[in-house]
Amino acid sequence: MYEICPETPADLPEVEALYDLCFAPGRTALSSYRLRDGVPRVADLCLSLRSDGILTAAIRFWPVRVAGQSVLLLGPIAVHPTAQGEGLGGLLMRDSLTRATRMGFDRVLLVGDAPYYSRFGFQRLDDVLMPPPTNPDRVLGLELRPGAWVGVTGDVEREPADQPAPPPVSGYDDCVVVEHPKEDSDDAANASGSSADR
Secondary structure, three states: OEEEEEEHHHHHHHHHHHHHHHOOOHHOOOOHHHHOOOOOOOHHHHHHEOOOOOEEEEEEEEEEEEEOOOEEEEEEEOOOOOHHHOOOHHHHHHHHHHHHOOOOOEEEEEEEEEEEEHOOOOOEEEOEEEOHHHHHHHHEEEEEOOOOOOOEEEEEEEEEOOOOOOOOOOOOOOOEEEOOOOOOOOOHHHHHOOOOOO
């Protein structure tokens, strides 16, 4: 059994260590971090997955804008190397996207491998531009509401500093206990988060 909970301040050292393990400490030099620097995370969607109290996987979301529209930037997502290939990345993806939908978000953006993320409904966004040197083939989007990406094109920009935080999720337990996934397991390379926006 696994427990998925929103990340707390006490989790921060463990989560950062997991990201460093999966991506190396230089990950913060990537272009996507320019969109996150100084911008608060979407706290209710930053989740940790634990097994017997041990951190096994983590996912984070950040607010950004495209054409003035609110967008969720997914990433990083990471699974500990000892648990890769077990479908845990998929558990976090599905749970977090369900929470995002319940919170009223319309669209999600990430940078990653289309063959892996297409299983969750992500498709290439031809007219959405991440900061260079991002490969355009890896800019992917998901509609949480039908038609949410229609007409939303242009550069991905930082969320303005004066935007209020999204309201807390109502009617959704903070923590959920889930069983080990029995369906498709993650490809080892992708489950590490190495293909996701870091």
